[in-house]
Amino acid sequence: MRLEPRQVLAADGTVIDGREPDVSRMVARYAAMTEARLYDRKASALQRQGRLATYAPYEGQEASQVGAVAPLAEEDWLVASYRDAAAMRFHGYPWQNLLLTRMGDERGGHPPEGVNVTPPSITVGGHMIHAVGIAWAEKIKGTGAVALTMFGDGATSEGDFHEAMNFAGVYGTPTVFFCQNNGWAISMPRSRQTASATIAQKAEAYGLPGVLVDGNDVLAVEEVVAEAVDRARAGEGATLIEALTYRVRGHTTADDDRRYRAREDAAGWLGKDPLERVRLWLERQGAWDEDVQSGLESQASGLIEAALAEAEAVVSFSAGEIFDAMYEEPTGPLETQRRRAERSTRWA
Amino acid sequence: MGVMTLAQALNSALDMALDDPTVVLMGEDIGTTGGVFRITDGLARKHGSERVVDTPVAESGIVGAAFGMAIAGLRPIVEMQFMGFSYPAYDQVISHVARIRSRSRHRFTAPMVIRLPYGAGIGASEHHSESTEAIYAHIPGLKVVVASTPENAKGLLLAAVDDPDPVIFLEPIRAYRAARGEVPDGRYVTPIGAGMLELRGSDISLISYGAMMRETMEAAHRLVADGVSVEVIDLRSLVPLDADMVVASVRKTGRAVVIHEAPLTGGYGAEIVALIQERALYSLRAPVQRVTGWDVTVPLRLAEHHYLPSAGRIVAAARSVLEA
Numbered sequence: 001m002r003l004e005p006r007q008v009l010a011a012d013g014t015v016i017d018g019r020e021p022d023v024s025r026m027v028a029r030y031a032a033m034t035e036a037r038l039y040d041r042k043a044s045a046l047q048r049q050g051r052l053a054t055y056a057p058y059e060g061q062e063a064s065q066v067g068a069v070a071p072l073a074e075e076d077w078l079v080a081s082y083r084d085a086a087a088m089r090f091h092g093y094p095w096q097n098l099l100l101t102r103m104g105d106e107r108g109g110h111p112p113e114g115v116n117v118t119p120p121s122i123t124v125g126g127h128m129i130h131a132v133g134i135a136w137a138e139k140i141k142g143t144g145a146v147a148l149t150m151f152g153d154g155a156t157s158e159g160d161f162h163e164a165m166n167f168a169g170v171y172g173t174p175t176v177f178f179c180q181n182n183g184w185a186i187s188m189p190r191s192r193q194t195a196s197a198t199i200a201q202k203a204e205a206y207g208l209p210g211v212l213v214d215g216n217d218v219l220a221v222e223e224v225v226a227e228a229v230d231r232a233r234a235g236e237g238a239t240l241i242e243a244l245t246y247r248v249r250g251h252t253t254a255d256d257d258r259r260y261r262a263r264e265d266a267a268g269w270l271g272k273d274p275l276e277r278v279r280l281w282l283e284r285q286g287a288w289d290e291d292v293q294s295g296l297e298s299q300a301s302g303l304i305e306a307a308l309a310e311a312e313a314v315v316s317f318s319a320g321e322i323f324d325a326m327y328e329e330p331t332g333p334l335e336t337q338r339r340r341a342e343r344s345t346r347w348a
Numbered sequence: 349m350g351v352m353t354l355a356q357a358l359n360s361a362l363d364m365a366l367d368d369p370t371v372v373l374m375g376e377d378i379g380t381t382g383g384v385f386r387i388t389d390g391l392a393r394k395h396g397s398e399r400v401v402d403t404p405v406a407e408s409g410i411v412g413a414a415f416g417m418a419i420a421g422l423r424p425i426v427e428m429q430f431m432g433f434s435y436p437a438y439d440q441v442i443s444h445v446a447r448i449r450s451r452s453r454h455r456f457t458a459p460m461v462i463r464l465p466y467g468a469g470i471g472a473s474e475h476h477s478e479s480t481e482a483i484y485a486h487i488p489g490l491k492v493v494v495a496s497t498p499e500n501a502k503g504l505l506l507a508a509v510d511d512p513d514p515v516i517f518l519e520p521i522r523a524y525r526a527a528r529g530e531v532p533d534g535r536y537v538t539p540i541g542a543g544m545l546e547l548r549g550s551d552i553s554l555i556s557y558g559a560m561m562r563e564t565m566e567a568a569h570r571l572v573a574d575g576v577s578v579e580v581i582d583l584r585s586l587v588p589l590d591a592d593m594v595v596a597s598v599r600k601t602g603r604a605v606v607i608h609e610a611p612l613t614g615g616y617g618a619e620i621v622a623l624i625q626e627r628a629l630y631s632l633r634a635p636v637q638r639v640t641g642w643d644v645t646v647p648l649r650l651a652e653h654h655y656l657p658s659a660g661r662i663v664a665a666a667r668s669v670l671e672a
Contacts, residue, residue, distance in 0.1 A: 133416020163409030
């Protein structure tokens, strides 16, 4: 079985097959990816300052994340992992929520009503089946909404991947499986996760289409996801997409990737930067210059700083408040413990 | 009012639950076949295979998919064929089902029921006789209830379906057909978190739940015949626990025996004993005893009678407490 990755915008910023996109759309994607990269670097910096706990950077994966959610309608669901902050943000999950969670406050996990994005999954792979169940529910309810789940190459080694793909295949749920194959699962290269030539081809065994895409090409990602969403909405079932991309930074801010990969490992990928190719294209259209760049950056920084100020203004839980969200109505035994916890703070 | 087996009472409750269009049943062989214990018999035919769903053999997938459905507004009821086959799904239960409300501060919830046929005494194969309720009771965010009679099986199951939080629902396999009793017609709920005083007395409290209620009641009747005034509590709900009922009883009797078929160490009985010493120590006139399964792998058919607490063992424990 041989799959070629779909590509629309080459690394040098030229469009393949003359399918020239709309300038305003490209500006919007470039603005989103710029904001995503600024957030990622800001979050890493905040972690070093002790203002965030561990952070999982996604630099290099902006096209995959922005492109994957661009075709989603507001009522569609996103069920993503801890490295997918940009995708979550561009499907409506506010930066301040993402920051708040990383600061260590559960209230970050409460996006506004109407935002169909679940809090990031920290376990690897356990969330894929949730997107099957959610999509199944929407199918039963007849809403037409679909669910897209994001996960990494490492997650495909979990048994959960098999069960999720299998259920989606058997029940024809409107689910889009979006794998960001960024080459590394902490220290383990993709070659040690599976002997399969591609992850996309695993779809075949579940009776589903598998699609390979250049994950650093925002237009190609958007195109293949749009096709998968259309299939799902039309009642034709799920799709597995493997986006080929690269995790430029370590696994998290607590990781030192020099222990397991040589600097040369990144060399080929840095020339395929997802932002740079869009910038080159825009520049050729006369839609990019240094002023445009600084305008986009200052606008994005403003948003991120405002979100940070909002997150940092949240007063952390009192001892009693940690009991507030275990059940809809607190149980008697839990209320007893709450009173004891509130009293015990006197001896802290 | 009619006489039903516990299995029939559960079937009746599920049938009523399906009147709510958001309720979906999922499990292995539950549709066409009606489940390995026939608890869902006839329900697929009546309510459709879209709502009484036969699934692939994948416990984690079943619970994970049901969890997704619950997030998106349905109320799934999942059947695990045996408690001993629920462990592949334990990751979904502990990592997601139990904590989504906390993780999202009420934004997303998992109103779902996981039905677990449990317990020994039917001479089944390995893994078919488990009673591992303690590993569920230990996880914050879950409710854990155990049926013991046809009447409370129906009421507790309907309460579990109505509950806005995930409920682990234990069904005593041994009592499915052995337990028969009056079951009220129509819809009613047995409140979760409330124990049941099965017998009032003043000399000793016997505290148990689920399948062991049969042996516990038999032991109580033998003691009563000998002139002992016995109080019997069916906990029915392990989480949340009706602590006040246990404490009030032991304050009155000053003596207690806690009975379950699960192994001793780390079993739920330890929680009851700890509660008694915290809140009723000065009422005690003898050390509290536990009558439980042993800390051994549940024996297969020919030796399981050595494992399961018998009425005789409970009576002996009660005697030692009464004579202490």
